[in-house]
Amino acid sequence: MSRFAWLLLVPAAVGCQITTPTAEEPAPVQTTPAPTTPASLDEVDRGAMNKDEQDAVDAVDGFWRRHSAEILDEPYVAPRVAGAYVGTDGPSCGGEPSVAFNAFYCHPGDFLAWDENLMAAGYNQIGDAWVYLIIAHEWGHAIQARLNSDLVSVQAELQADCFAGAALQGAADDRVLAFEPGDAEELAQTLAAVADDYPWTTERDHGNVQQRTRAFSTGATGGVTACIP
Numbered sequence: 001m002s003r004f005a006w007l008l009l010v011p012a013a014v015g016c017q018i019t020t021p022t023a024e025e026p027a028p029v030q031t032t033p034a035p036t037t038p039a040s041l042d043e044v045d046r047g048a049m050n051k052d053e054q055d056a057v058d059a060v061d062g063f064w065r066r067h068s069a070e071i072l073d074e075p076y077v078a079p080r081v082a083g084a085y086v087g088t089d090g091p092s093c094g095g096e097p098s099v100a101f102n103a104f105y106c107h108p109g110d111f112l113a114w115d116e117n118l119m120a121a122g123y124n125q126i127g128d129a130w131v132y133l134i135i136a137h138e139w140g141h142a143i144q145a146r147l148n149s150d151l152v153s154v155q156a157e158l159q160a161d162c163f164a165g166a167a168l169q170g171a172a173d174d175r176v177l178a179f180e181p182g183d184a185e186e187l188a189q190t191l192a193a194v195a196d197d198y199p200w201t202t203e204r205d206h207g208n209v210q211q212r213t214r215a216f217s218t219g220a221t222g223g224v225t226a227c228i229p
């Protein structure tokens with residue numbers, strides 16, 4: 001795959017529903033809603049999609065292993081990838097059951113998980129960039145959980161978008177990941193699928209399209225330190 005300047009076209013990141021935790025309570029599950037039209041797992045090449053999932057995990061985890069010292073005081077320890085689930089068969093988080101058609105980072109359990117139907121929906125409707133963006137964004141929440149509290153932005157979703165941009169572009173800069181022609185368009189469609197025009201997102205929680213684009217681009221062009229308030 002050849003790398004090209006997609007960042008100037010349409011950097012974007014997946015949205016997720018969160019509430020800001022207090023100091024006394026754990027961070028909640030961070031969830032990513034499904035595209036508007038779910039796809040059956042039978043409609044995608046499961047082998048290819050699963051490979052992209054694993055490649056995304058390897059690329060994002062590898063990036064943070066190499067670069068986490070730029071912002072973390074402690075040695076980097078990767079979150080557990082609890083794996084893919086289907087429907088409501090996913091792992092519970094803090095006593096709460098998993099939700100169908102979602103991807104999430106669980107702070108109490110320090111793990112990521114996603115519904116394969118969600119991945120299939122985006123993979124079918126948009127392309128493989130959907131998978132990379134979801135995983136990079138949720139990994140961004142895992143990084144937030146490892147930061148000193150004063151380094152976590154009050155705009156947590158935009159900061160996770162920024163970390164996603166830093167990780168994906170950084171992996172490309174490290175020659176671990178490369179982007180193909182068409183990825184810019186896929187990222188644009190991913191952003192449209194989870195923009196603030198839908199019931200599961202609000203501009204207050206997630207930022208508008210321009211803000212999210214700016215956040216992702218900030219991380220992609222400035223690296224992880226540019227994501228720190």
